[in-house]
Amino acid sequence: MRLDYLTIFPDYLAPLGLSLPGKAVESGLIDVHVHDLREWTHDRHRTVDDTPYGGGAGMVLKPEPFGEAFEALGVDEHTTVVFTTPSGEPFTQRLAEELATRQRLVFACGRYEGIDQRVIDHAREVAEVREVSLGDYVLNGGEVAALAITEAVVRLLPGFMGNAESLVEESHTGGLLEYPVYTKPPVWDGREVPMVLRSGDHGLVAAWRQEQARRRTAERRPDLLAPSALDDGTPIERAV
Numbered sequence: 001m002r003l004d005y006l007t008i009f010p011d012y013l014a015p016l017g018l019s020l021p022g023k024a025v026e027s028g029l030i031d032v033h034v035h036d037l038r039e040w041t042h043d044r045h046r047t048v049d050d051t052p053y054g055g056g057a058g059m060v061l062k063p064e065p066f067g068e069a070f071e072a073l074g075v076d077e078h079t080t081v082v083f084t085t086p087s088g089e090p091f092t093q094r095l096a097e098e099l100a101t102r103q104r105l106v107f108a109c110g111r112y113e114g115i116d117q118r119v120i121d122h123a124r125e126v127a128e129v130r131e132v133s134l135g136d137y138v139l140n141g142g143e144v145a146a147l148a149i150t151e152a153v154v155r156l157l158p159g160f161m162g163n164a165e166s167l168v169e170e171s172h173t174g175g176l177l178e179y180p181v182y183t184k185p186p187v188w189d190g191r192e193v194p195m196v197l198r199s200g201d202h203g204l205v206a207a208w209r210q211e212q213a214r215r216r217t218a219e220r221r222p223d224l225l226a227p228s229a230l231d232d233g234t235p236i237e238r239a240v
């Protein structure tokens, strides 16, 4: 997978060379390129933003640099352009799994009041576009969101995680939160590990974990248990 990042703060994406994505880069699994958007400005001040038409506070990112950058990067029908934005679709594990199937992702990191809408409209005509929100809060820029999305996607790539099994049972798969986990020592801080986990009875352990996941999900994320979230389209038998 090739990953490109368009940003006015390229240093912000330096972590891409470390930790998880770093290993993937060395192994050749991913090919990462960070680009300074100002590369595609031509004035003395390397201007990337201007005041909003219609008035209002703040600045808007100009369309030309993005347009020239997309052209220079060869953004085409084989590319998925990801705009990280507070007004995007919610980023979920399901979307991470979908993006992990793509051959090329180009992250366009906006800030201020946003990117000129014509950039998104243009991108939709030449490539697949996803406007993605990390959550209902506003960051100064899209770079942090791009890093988070990158980590969630890259770790799903085949041959990436050392221990593939750990991907199978992880949280948000199967729609429930993860159960509590324990390791040695058996007693710490006067607290014992639940005996069922040391019983050696795999059936009991599985049942306990399922119950814990459901209880934790009901407490913290009832929205995940809402009928629509679990609806697989099977008609509900109505009591006559």
Ligand SMILES: COC(=O)COc1cccc(COC(=O)c2cn[nH]c2)c1
Pocket (backbone or CB within 6 Å): 083, 084, 085, 086, 109, 110, 111, 112, 113, 114, 115, 116, 120, 131, 132, 133, 134, 135, 136, 137, 138, 139, 140, 141, 142, 143, 145
């Ligand atoms: C089309 O894309 C744009 O216009 C991007 O515009 C903006 C404007 C303000 C801030 C940001 C940074 O992203 C977030 O704050 C964000 C992403 N996820 N959750 C919060 C981006």
